Amino acid sequence: MSRVLPPPDRFDLSVEVLVIGAGAAGMVAALRLADAGTEAMVLERDPRPAGSTAMSSGFIPAPGTRTQKAAGVTDSAEAFAADIARKSHGTGDARLGALAACSIGPVLDWLAEVHGLEWELLTDFLYPGHSAHRMHAVPERTGAALLARLGAAVEAAGVPVVTDAHVTALYADGQRVVAAEVTRPDGRVERIGCAALVLASSGYGGNPELVARHVPAMAAAPYYGHPGNRGDALLWGQALGGAVQDLSGCQGHGSLAHPHGVLITWALMAEGGIQVNADGRRFADEHRGYSEQALDVLDQPDGIAWDIFDDRLLALARGFPDFRAAEAAGAVLSGASVVELARVTGLPMAALAETLALCAACAQGQATDPLGRNFTTRPALTPPFHAVRVTGALFHTQGGLLIGDDARVFTADGTPLPNLFAAGGAAAGVSGPDPDGYLSGNGLLTAVAFGSLAGQGASRLGAARRS
Known part of the structure; x- marks a missing residue:
């Protein structure tokens, strides 16, 4: 429903700034608008806010925050920007990477100091590609809890969030947006005028046609994202003359419990776990990152792999609510020995034993991993063993509308x-054009950092129009 129509004869109501989407990007934009005294309204198509944020881990990377400093961690925006660029092999937008890295720390501090969000720094393990412990989470450590806390802050700030409000068209006078068409569940249509519009309705992972066009390698992958991510923001922006960038970029994940559909934390791999295919053999270096691992898993027979880990890692994983849910659903299989693990998983015992023996030798410095992984930084896996059957999946797209430093959408010139x-999945991200450019947390990084910039930019525009 990505239509752009001429201005209507009348509006049913008008506000200074409309925000489309009540995920992290939209909520943070709304809080910035509230702080600036700008009249705003958030439109959410679902009966309650959820979207990509609620389905995520809820972890936000940020350098230089008060939380990070209190934990004794030394970090900087420059170091973070370098990590972002390194992960994308220099193919990501350096300006946007630096903009996100510089913006995100002050935004998390502002959310804590002004709007009461509580942050914890995750120091149990270092996410692949990050040179410092900089991953922040609310105490519940879930995306749903992060969104709930943001929603409570928006409510307290007095910004209305209108749910069951599906934006089915924009109205524009040339390239200037003047209103949004909202269709209610009963078919009633409302036209809401605005002086500025923030697109925060995520990407296009839920649109198979756009995925096949822009990310063909993920066309057949299971989609583990919000079905409402249909690419409306992208198409609206293009229709208005907005430029796009890195539409082939995406975040995949190589560890989605199958058939349970529950995310299995990549901490298992970062801290010593391995993945094997149906033949009991490893097939890639698990330390590269979980996004690129999605394609490697999907390339295995039937698109299936097994996460293999031990009691030490089981204790670590139980600190994550998603893993506990997977364990409660019966996704975790256990064996007191390699023989028993092979029996409960159906994996070939001889090959599995050989794989585990080689990994142990690599951990002890007695062998070199042919796939290039350094095993010497973590203990070798020891019995009893545990396993989860997983597949690779598409989580969300990373390309989108090109934005300036104030998050305003640019034209091609x-x-x-x-x-x-635009912010979040609606805007071009910092991961570059390939799945392997995704650094852990890049999705919420750009949702929160660019959502803040969009709110500030839209508030300045509203103030200029009032003066």
């Missing part, structure tokens, strides 16, 4: 559109 802003 670098001219900003008059009053259109």
